[in-house]
Amino acid sequence: RSTNKMNKLFLCSSTELEIRKTTREQRGMNNYNGKVLTRGSNQIRSRFVKKNGQCNVVFTNMEERRQRYLADIFTTCVDIRWRYLFSIFCISFLLSWLLFGIIFYSVSLAHGDFENLPTQKGDGLMPCILHVQGFVGALLFSMETQTTIGYGWRCVTEECPVAVITVVVQSIIGCIIDSFMIGTIMAKMARPKKRNQTLMFSKNAVIALRDSKLCLMWRVGNLRKSHIVEAHVRAQLIRSYVTEEGEFIPLEQMDLNVGYDEGTDRLFLVSPLVVIHEIDKDSPLYTLSKADLEADDFEIVVILEGMVEATAMTTQFRSSYLAREIFWGHRFEPVIFEDRDRYKVDYARFHKTYEVPSTPHLSAKELDEAASRASSAGAFCYENEVALSCGEEDEDIFDSSQIVGLERGEERRTSANNTTPKCTTGCEVFANRIM
Structure with missing residues (x-):
């Protein structure tokens, strides 16, 4: 056994690291030489899903892997590479021809068909297989039988029932x-996997304001004129997470709402479209600011699913965006232009973005809090203004009552109080404005 041990790389939090160290010390595992990557490390995380949609995952230490794969041999053959499938194709036919060729040769040999071949025509003996004079002839007869070539030169006779049964069995196995x-x-060949080659996600995602709301956006396009039927998109945020107990989850998956309730996740993908995730209170990115985006380490996996129009088979196209591949304060350049009586799509602009300097650097949570404070301050000022105007009206009425006598002043004060419009509070006025 080699003395060089493979260094293992683990993802865990500092708390979980201490727990593991304590456990190993209790078990006497002091010879551990593995490298540990903590959350405070500056090493960039590996991409979980590659840009071409392949999952960056390798399975190891699988029990009974071969038995499980052979139990589903059809799926295994469909999933393997073409060169391996072509090898299996050739080997299966060659082995079957060789196997039955050996059987035919053995039957002829046991019957004595290869003895005294030059005098075989005149002695009246009928061979099991006509015109088979050796192993090569038996192999050719096996191939001609299974492929139904039928040259008409070699054929089985009624002399040997074993040879007849062998021909029947070989015909059945050949059909299988x-x-x-x-x-x-x-x-x-009919798998819709290759259809993904004509589907495309933008190389980068962007975060910008859309209708005064902070949104995460990326672009998707279809390069073929044939449609993707029932196309819909999904998105998941993958990031590390530490529980309250100190357990570290390296790949926690959280859904990003791209319009499930409103139905905007279903696409009519004739021209490139921009998929929008509104960063609201239910979004995992609610507390993400521009500074956090530059320092954070997460991955957003985007998925497009639909049926291929030609085959009605479901296809799925995947891609991902790391935090460094998301541009804050950018928008996608337009790609659709009106050209006389039709629309023109310029795919040279598909991946291009432009910067919007007016985009705030605050998170969606901070923007909501700022808007709430501004709304509260405006309502408070308006209420004070209404109260002040009501107070001035009361003072004017009191001054006018001092000019006349006590009785007439009392009557005028009573009349003024009855005719003075009712002053509402600022909260009521603000509520009426909202309504």
């Missing part, structure tokens, strides 16, 4: 092999 291999190749 043909059906399996043709079905596998057709299923592999």
Whole structure:
């Protein structure tokens, strides 16, 4: 055994690291030499989903892996690479021809068909297989039988029932092999996986204001004229998370709402569209500011699903955006232009963005708090103004009552109080304005 041990890389929090160290010390595992990556490390996290949609995951230490894969041999053959499938295709036919060729040769050998071959025509003996004079002839007869070539030169006779039964068995097995291999190749060719080559996500995502709301946006496009039927999008935020108990979850998945309730997640993907995630109170990005985006380490996985119009098979296209691939305060350049009686899509602008300097650097939470404070301050000032105007009217009425006599002043004061319009509070006025 080699003395060089593979260094293992773990993701864990500082609290969980202390728990693991304590546990290992109690168990006597002081010879551990693994490297530990804590949350305070500056190392950039590995991408969970690559830009081309492949998942960056490797399975290890799987029990009975071969048995499980062989139990679902059809799916295994469909998923493997073309060169491996072509090798299986050739090997399966060659082995079947070789196996039955050996059987035919053994039957002829046991019957004595290869003895005294030059005098075989005149002695009246009928061989099991006509015109088979050795192993090569038996192999050719096996291939001609299974592929139904039928040259008409070699054929089985009624002399040997074993040879007749072998021909029947080989015909059945040949049909099974043909059906399996043709079905596998057709299923592999008809898979909608290659349809993803003509679907495209923008290289970067952006965060900007859309209708006075901070939104995360990315662009998706279809390069073919054939449609993706029932196309809809999903998005998930993947980031590390430490529980209250100190357990570190390296890949916690949280959904990003892209319009499930309103139905805006369903796309009519004829031209490039911009998918929008509104950063509200229910969003995991609610507390994310521009400074946090530059220092944070997370990944957003975007998924487009739909049915291929030609085959009605479901396809899925994936991509991802790391935190450093999200531009704060940018918008996508327009790609659709009206050209006479039709619309023109310029895919040269598909990935391009432009900066919007007016975008605030605050998080959505801070913007909501600032708007709430401004609204409260405006309502308070308006209430004070209304109260002050009501007070001035009362003072004017009191001064006018001093000019006349006590009785007439009392009557005028009573009349003025009855005719003075009722003053409402600032809260009531603010509520009426909202209504």
